[in-house]
Each structure stands twice: as C-alpha cells, then as structure tokens.
Amino acid sequence: MSKVNCKECDAEITIPADSMQGEIVTCPDCGESFELVKSGEEFSIKPAQVVGEDWGQ
Amino acid sequence: MSKVNCKECDAEITIPADSMQGEIVTCPDCGESFELVKSGEEFSIKPAQVVGEDWGQ
Amino acid sequence: MIVIKIGGSIVEGLNPTILDDFYDLVKNDKVVIVHGGGKDVTETANRMGKEQKFIVSPDGKRSRYTDKETSLIYTMVMSGKISKNITAMLEKRGILSVGVTGIDGEMIRAERKKKLLILNEKGRKMIIEGGYTGKVSTVNPHLINTLLDKGYIPVISPVALGEDYEFLNIDGDRAAASVAGALNADVVIFITNVSGLLMDDKLVTNLSLDEARNLLPKIGPGMEKKVFACTEALALGVKKAIIASGSVQNPIKMALENKG
Amino acid sequence: MIVIKIGGSIVEGLNPTILDDFYDLVKNDKVVIVHGGGKDVTETANRMGKEQKFIVSPDGKRSRYTDKETSLIYTMVMSGKISKNITAMLEKRGILSVGVTGIDGEMIRAERKKKLLILNEKGRKMIIEGGYTGKVSTVNPHLINTLLDKGYIPVISPVALGEDYEFLNIDGDRAAASVAGALNADVVIFITNVSGLLMDDKLVTNLSLDEARNLLPKIGPGMEKKVFACTEALALGVKKAIIASGSVQNPIKMALENKG
Numbered sequence: 338m339s340k341v342n343c344k345e346c347d348a349e350i351t352i353p354a355d356s357m358q359g360e361i362v363t364c365p366d367c368g369e370s371f372e373l374v375k376s377g378e379e380f381s382i383k384p385a386q387v388v389g390e391d392w393g394q
Numbered sequence: 395m396s397k398v399n400c401k402e403c404d405a406e407i408t409i410p411a412d413s414m415q416g417e418i419v420t421c422p423d424c425g426e427s428f429e430l431v432k433s434g435e436e437f438s439i440k441p442a443q444v445v446g447e448d449w450g451q
Numbered sequence: 452m453i454v455i456k457i458g459g460s461i462v463e464g465l466n467p468t469i470l471d472d473f474y475d476l477v478k479n480d481k482v483v484i485v486h487g488g489g490k491d492v493t494e495t496a497n498r499m500g501k502e503q504k505f506i507v508s509p510d511g512k513r514s515r516y517t518d519k520e521t522s523l524i525y526t527m528v529m530s531g532k533i534s535k536n537i538t539a540m541l542e543k544r545g546i547l548s549v550g551v552t553g554i555d556g557e558m559i560r561a562e563r564k565k566k567l568l569i570l571n572e573k574g575r576k577m578i579i580e581g582g583y584t585g586k587v588s589t590v591n592p593h594l595i596n597t598l599l600d601k602g603y604i605p606v607i608s609p610v611a612l613g614e615d616y617e618f619l620n621i622d623g624d625r626a627a628a629s630v631a632g633a634l635n636a637d638v639v640i641f642i643t644n645v646s647g648l649l650m651d652d653k654l655v656t657n658l659s660l661d662e663a664r665n666l667l668p669k670i671g672p673g674m675e676k677k678v679f680a681c682t683e684a685l686a687l688g689v690k691k692a693i694i695a696s697g698s699v700q701n702p703i704k705m706a707l708e709n710k711g
Numbered sequence: 712m713i714v715i716k717i718g719g720s721i722v723e724g725l726n727p728t729i730l731d732d733f734y735d736l737v738k739n740d741k742v743v744i745v746h747g748g749g750k751d752v753t754e755t756a757n758r759m760g761k762e763q764k765f766i767v768s769p770d771g772k773r774s775r776y777t778d779k780e781t782s783l784i785y786t787m788v789m790s791g792k793i794s795k796n797i798t799a800m801l802e803k804r805g806i807l808s809v810g811v812t813g814i815d816g817e818m819i820r821a822e823r824k825k826k827l828l829i830l831n832e833k834g835r836k837m838i839i840e841g842g843y844t845g846k847v848s849t850v851n852p853h854l855i856n857t858l859l860d861k862g863y864i865p866v867i868s869p870v871a872l873g874e875d876y877e878f879l880n881i882d883g884d885r886a887a888a889s890v891a892g893a894l895n896a897d898v899v900i901f902i903t904n905v906s907g908l909l910m911d912d913k914l915v916t917n918l919s920l921d922e923a924r925n926l927l928p929k930i931g932p933g934m935e936k937k938v939f940a941c942t943e944a945l946a947l948g949v950k951k952a953i954i955a956s957g958s959v960q961n962p963i964k965m966a967l968e969n970k971g
C-alpha cells in the first residue's frame with residue numbers, strides 16, 4: 338500500500354499494493370482520475386489520457 | 395506378381411506385387427497403357443482415362 | 452439503396468431464404484452487404500497457434516484484443532475466407548458480387564486507438580496499448596458506386612486502413628452504419644442471429660434517433676452495439692435503420708415490410 | 712494495357728524500385744497485376760496443422776496437391792493475405808488498387824481436373840483424384856475493365872470458380888496469360904526471382920511463339936512454366952510476352968526497354 342497526492346486537490350490517494358502500471362485511480366475527494374505510472378517499486382500518477390472504447394469485432 | 399491380358403492385343407502384362415490401385419501399366423507388345431483396378435487381392439485393368447497435368451500453384 | 456449487415460456466415464443461423472430476398476431485391480434496388488465473422492477469426496487464429504485474447508470495456512463489452520499479428524489474421528479470414536464464401540454463395544444464386552475491404556481503393560480509413568480503457572482481471576480500470584483496432588474516420592463510396600453501377604453487389608469486409616496503411620479491425624455494425632451514411636442509403640438493416648430487438652416482448656424496428664438513444668441504457672451489451680450502430684446511421688442521414696432476425700422466413704423481405 | 716505477374720510478395724526478392732515503376736507506368740497506361748504465392752500458402756497451411764502434400768508430374772513438375780480443405784486455405788491466403796498486402800503497399804506508394812479473385816464477378820472460370828497423372832513414390836505413373844486444381848476455361852474481363860476505367864489497378868489472385876462454384880487453385884503464370892489474352896493486352900511480363908530466362912548466358916526476352924516453343928525442351932521445369940505461359944499468352948493474341956528478373960533496379964522499366 339502506498340500513497341500519492343492528487344494533482345488536482347492535493348488529497349491523499351491510496352494505491353493498492355498489487356496495482357499495475359496503467360491502472361486508473363480516482364481521487365476520493367475531488368473525483369479526478371489518474372493513470373498509474375510505476376518506476377521501480379514506486380508509483381506516481383499522471384493525468385489519464387482520454388481513450389476510446391474498443392468497438393472492433 | 396500377377397498377370398493380366400492386354401485388352402488391345404491380348405499379350406501378357408506383368409503387374410508388380412507392390413502395385414497400387416490407379417497405377418499405370420503399359421503393354422510390352424503394343425505399348426497401350428492401362429489403369430490398374432484392385433479388387434481384393436486381384437488386379438484388373440481398364441483403359442487409362444486421359445488426364446491433364448496439375449498446373450496449380 | 453439498401454445496406455445489409457449480416458454475420459460471418461450466410462448459412463449459419465440465417466434462414467436460407469435470405470438468398471431469395473437478395474435475388475429479388477437486386478432486381479429493383481442497389482444492395483450493399485457488410486459482413487462480420489469474429490468467431491471464424493478466433494477459430495482460425497487459435498488453429499494457427501495464435502490464441503486470441505479478449506478484453507472487457509468498463510461498461511462490460513467484450514472484444515478481441517487485436518495485436519499486429521492478430522490484425523493480419525483478422526484481415527486474412529475476413530477478406531479471404533468469409534467474404535469469398537458469401538460472394539460465391541450469392542453467385543451460385545445468380546447474383547454477381549465482388550468482395551472488397553476498406554483497404555481496396557482506400558475505401559475505409561480509420562483512426563487507430565492509441566490507448567484503450569479496459570477492466571483488468573482485478574476488476575480495475577486500466578489503460579493499455581490500443582493495438583490494431585480502429586474507429587472509422589472516412590468512407591469513400593467511389594469504389595462501391597463503381598461496382599453497383601456495373602451490376603455487382605459489393606460484399607464489404609470490416610477491415611480499414613490506418614494512417615500508416617496498417618490493417619485495422621473495425622466493428623462490422625458500425626462499419627455498416629458508416630458505409631450506409633456515406634452512400635446516403637435509404638435503409639440499413641442489421642441482421643441478428645437473435646430474434647430481433649425485443650422490448651417488452653415486442654419487436655422493435657424503425658427506431659427514430661431519439662427512441663434509439665433512449666433505448667440504449669435498457670438493453671444488454673450484445674444488442675446495444677446494434678442499436679448504437681442504428682443511431683450512428685440515422686445521425687449520418689440514413690433514412691431508416693432496422694434490426695431484424697435472420698432466422699425467420701425471408702428475413703430481409705419481412706424486415707422491409709416491418710414484419711420481421 | 713500491360714499485365715504483370717509477380718510472386719507472392721512485393722518485398723521479398725523484388726527490387727523495391729518496382730513500386731516506382733508501377734507509379735510511373737499507371738500514369739500513361741492501364742496496368743493489371745496477377746500475383747502468386749504458393750510458399751505463403753504452404754506456411755499458413757502447415758501452421759494450421761494442414762500439412763501440404765506435393766505431387767510430381769511424369770515430366771518432373773512438382774506441385775501442391777489441393778484437396779478441399781487446402782483449396783479453402785489457398786483461397787484465404789491468396790486473397791486475404793497476399794493480395795491485401797500488395798494492395799496496401801501500392802496504395803502507400805500512391806497507387807489506388809483493388810484486390811480481386813476469379814471468384815469476384817465470376818471473373819475466372821476453370822475446369823476442375825477430375826484425374827491427375829502423377830509419378831508415385833515408386834517412380835511409377837499413377838492416376839489419382841484431381842482435387843481442387845483447375846485449368847482456366849474463361850476469363851470475363853468486365854470487372855477488370857470496370858476497375859481500370861475508374862482508375863483502380865486490379866490485383867488478381869489466382870483462384871478460379873469451378874463448375875459448382877467451388878474454389879480452384881490455378882497456376883498464377885497461366886492465369887496471367889489468360890487474363891492478358893482476355894484483355895487483349897499489349898504486353899504480359901512475368902517477373903521471376905531468378906535472373907531472367909538465360910540461354911547461353913544471354914537473357915531471353917520478347918520470344919516469338921515459335922522461338923518459345925522451341926526453347927521449351929531445353930530449360931528446367933521452373934522456368935519452363937513461365938515460357939509455357941508466354942506461349943499461351945502469345946497464342947491468345949497478346950502482342951509481347953517478357954520474362955524478366957525482379958531483382959534488378961527498376962525491373963519493369965528495364966523489361967519494357969529490353970534491358971532486363
């Protein structure tokens with residue numbers, strides 16, 4: 338379990354220990370979503386890119 | 395080894411023991427070709443159908 | 452002009468009288484067929500030792516994860532197997548047809564999805580590389596019109612060209628909607644292997660754009676995609692969008708007569 | 712009008728400047744491409760667990776034995792993989808093209824060989840079931856002309872329709888000859904991955920029909936097939952038949968200038 342601070346409102350966001358690069362976390366205070374970036378054992382967050390849904394066959 | 399008689403000139407045509415259905419035998423006397431037909435252990439001959447060559451890919 | 456979306460097989464799950472419908476229809480109208488066939492792609496890929504992976508979108512839609520190799524197998528099966536089988540089947544019934552893809556004549560261009568938002572095994576939302584799935588950006592109807600003008604029924608496989616001329620997996624229903632829009636089609640019919648779009652046990656056809664959008668939240672993900680494609684087609688100016696069962700007698704005729 | 716037969720890959724063994732040749736050529740002339748690709752079929756079939764069998768004709772030619780399942784894989788790889796790769800490669804170079812087969816528009820009809828005469832493992836002549844190999848009976852040039860008239864380069868896969876609308880494996884070289892004949896083409900060029908047809912170390916091009924027939928007994932089976940296809944094309948009224956190496960700089964330009 339680690340913690341990062343929301344880039345929007347600075348509230349604490351808890352990151353589950355088994356999280357993976359690319360997972361989305363949401364700030365409990367302001368509701369903003371971020372994408373997890375893993376470097377070594379450390380997690381940081383970056384703004385989640387807007388992505389489409391997969392509509393292929 | 396078995397023998398059949400040529401349908402063209404009645405000469406004896408020798409059929410090797412390991413022959414298979416569909417093989418072509420040629421009469422040593424008149425040169426006519428025939429297709430082998432196997433029924434049980436017996437061979438008979440029939441006129442060889444004219445066939446094309448395989449020119450596919 | 453009628454655009455008809457069918458599944459991957461004209462024999463499986465479709466009433467054989469659909470061939471009679473096509474035969475009658477092409478006498479008086481221009482007909483364009485768009486096909487699907489994901490199941491066939493999966494079977495062939497698995498047989499080639501390329502196990503297919505499926506991903507789940509946050510709202511529960513399951514779809515193929517199309518990596519580079521899968522995009523090539525997808526293109527091969529769609530355009531070399533399914534399309535040719537449909538084409539030959541139509542021709543055997545006396546309907547001249549030509550199988551094409553979005554690659555041919557650069558007919559369908561799509562934007563590759565750089566990133567995809569999925570639910571991972573832990574049920575968490577996650578962003579992954581987009582692979583070779585695309586969203587249709589433009590349909591150039593020139594090739595289709597060329598074929599139609601000369602009496603050929605185009606059979607279109609849902610493969611698009613990406614920006615770098617890579618092959619992209621596009622959804623067949625949405626491809627049919629985009630094609631119908633580009634052709635200014637009068638009608639687009641989505642043939643399903645379930646018995647039409649049933650709401651309160653009543654078959655729903657000829658949705659208005661607003662009706663369809665209102666329906667969307669109320670139905671399951673399988674049918675949702677077709678209703679969504681209906682709304683897209685209608686938004687693109689297609690006059691009528693119909694979802695109809697393919698298992699009934701004369702499925703296209705029935706759908707057009709609102710009896711499907 | 713020029714018909715150009717290439718192998719199964721526009722990258723493998725072909726000088727990349729062939730794309731420049733196509734680009735220049737289509738500005739002033741109508742160009743039709745026919746492709747091969749047996750190697751690719753074999754690879755995909757083997758990968759699918761469908762081991763390919765080869766048979767040998769009494770005069771030593773080795774060819775695929777095409778049973779029903781192989782005919783479907785053959786069609787799939789030819790029209791869904793090789794053809795689409797060539798099409799996309801041309802389009803990337805600015806040449807709009809459309810991949811079609813003999814199935815599309817019933818363009819190429821062939822007669823299925825009911826029986827084949829082969830040499831079996833014991834070196835004896837033997838008659839076997841013909842499988843799904845065909846000899847071209849008619850080429851309907853209507854679809855090709857339709858595409859050419861609208862500015863599309865047709866890329867034709869060597870798959871024909873049999874009497875019962877089954878898919879038949881036809882030889883690519885002979886298909887190119889038949890197509891060139893049906894189109895009344897001025898030139899047919901057979902691009903090889905060996906360095907042209909060499910006789911006494913001199914490259915042979917522009918054979919007359921008699922010259923070609925005289926050459927036939929003197930050359931190996933690989934090249935023999937191309938020379939034979941030349942004689943067929945010339946007999947069908949094509950004005951010029953050229954066998955040229957694809958590995959040289961600007962292979963088509965060189966061939967047309969008799970420098971290949």
Ligand SMILES: [Zn+2]
Pocket residue numbers: 343344345346347348364365366367368369
């Ligand atoms: Zn926050």
Ligand SMILES: [Zn+2]
Pocket residue numbers: 400401402403404405421422423424425426
């Ligand atoms: Zn005799």
